[in-house]
Amino acid sequence: GDSVTQMEGPVTLSEEACLTINCTYTATGYPSLFWYVQYPGEGLQLLLKATKADDKGSNKGFEATYRKETTSFHLEKGSVQVSDSAVYFCALSDRSGAGSYQLTFGKGTKLSVIP
Amino acid sequence: SQTIHQWPATLVQPVGSPLSLECTVEGTSNPNLYWYRQAAGRGLQLLFYSVGIGQISSEVPQNLSASRPQDRQFILSSKKLLLSDSGFYLCAWALPGQASGELFFGEGSRLTVL
Numbered sequence: 140g141d142s143v144t145q146m147e148g149p150v151t152l153s154e155e156a157c158l159t160i161n162c163t164y165t166a167t168g169y170p171s172l173f174w175y176v177q178y179p180g181e182g183l184q185l186l187l188k189a190t191k192a193d194d195k196g197s198n199k200g201f202e203a204t205y206r207k208e209t210t211s212f213h214l215e216k217g218s219v220q221v222s223d224s225a226v227y228f229c230a231l232s233d234r235s236g237a238g239s240y241q242l243t244f245g246k247g248t249k250l251s252v253i254p
Numbered sequence: 255s256q257t258i259h260q261w262p263a264t265l266v267q268p269v270g271s272p273l274s275l276e277c278t279v280e281g282t283s284n285p286n287l288y289w290y291r292q293a294a295g296r297g298l299q300l301l302f303y304s305v306g307i308g309q310i311s312s313e314v315p316q317n318l319s320a321s322r323p324q325d326r327q328f329i330l331s332s333k334k335l336l337l338s339d340s341g342f343y344l345c346a347w348a349l350p351g352q353a354s355g356e357l358f359f360g361e362g363s364r365l366t367v368l
Contacts, residue, residue, distance in 0.1 A: 171355055182344055182359035183298075228298065232355025241288075242357055246297035 141166045145229045145245035152219055152252050160214040160248050162203075162229035170231040172196075172205050172212040173242070177226040186214075186227070219252045226250070256281035260345045260360035267367055273318075273332040275363050277345030280326065285347040287328040288357065289320055292342040304328060305350065340367045 145162040152158060164172065171190045175183040187196030192207035201216045212229060229245040260277040267273060279285050289301040300313045302320035310320050317336060321329045328345060345360040 173356065175359075180362075182362045183346075183357075184359070185356060188356060241300065241303065242355060244298040246295075 141170065141231060141233050141243045143229050143231055143243055143245040145227075145248055147246075147248070148226075149249040149251060152250070154221055154252055154254050155218045156252075158214070158216040158219045158223075158250070160227055160229075160250070162212045162214065162245060164210050164212065164229075164231050166210075166231055166233055168233055170233045172203070173230040173232065174201070174203055174212070174214050175228045175230060175244075177228065177247070179225070183228065219250070221252045221254055224250055224252045256347075256358065258345060258347055258358060258360045260343075260363055262363060263361065264364045265366070267335050267365065269337055269367055270334045273330070273335050273339070273365070275330040275343055275345075275365075277328045277330075277360055278326055279328075279347045282326070282347070282349065284325060284350055286350055287322060288346040288348070289328065289330050290344040290346065292344060292362075293340070298344070302330070335365075335367045337367050340365055 142165050146160055173188045174186040176186045177183045186201055187198040189196040189205035192205050195204045203212050203214045205212055226247045226249045228247045230242045232242050257280045286305050288303045290298045291301055292298050302310055302312055304310050304322045307322055307325055318332050343363045346357040348357050
């Protein structure tokens with residue numbers, strides 16, 4: 140079945156440091172890929188997405204490129220802020236047997252940014 | 255615009271007591287609906303999804319159940335809670351047939367079973 144593997148956390152960075160959170164996937168079809176963010180005490184919000192190979196998703200200074208050859212979708216940001224502290228989830232979407240799309244999530248990576 | 259609400263936001267229940275978490279979506283019709291559980295250190299686990307009224311698919315066998323009595327209402331229930339049911343429960347919706355499969359999440363309900 141489909142699966143998502145993302146780097147274990149927690150990750151602690153100083154403000155303005157570079158961020159990379161690795162994410163790789165296995166899927167039988169041609170999934171869409173997502174990064175979701177969960178701020179403390181809240182639900183998940185979509186951060187960015189890519190629907191086909193070589194697409195780059197970007198939002199709030201974060202970027203991720205859909206790499207089919209390496210089955211990866213690494214999240215990057217050049218300069219993190221304290222407000223970026225959150226849990227980040229990589230996910231893929233594939234069509235289920237019932238015809239609906241389902242998301243398969245990685246386990247999440249907790250990021251803490253210190254001033 | 256579409257919105258999703260779930261309640262209660264927090265719940266503390268004794269072992270063996272019943273559970274009911276409710277989720278409603280506004281501003282869309284015939285959404286696909288989902289219940290996820292987020293347990294400490296275990297990521298997100300899909301529990302149930304529904305593509306229409308009365309249509310429920312279960313992903314994980316357990317003592318929880320789900321119902322969809324109305325198009326935009328999704329309820330998670332248990333007759334007798336276990337300690338292992340503690341966690342953060344998230345309801346989500348998606349547009350039917352949307353190719354990307356993007357989900358929109360509610361605020362979450364934190365359940366503590368003592």
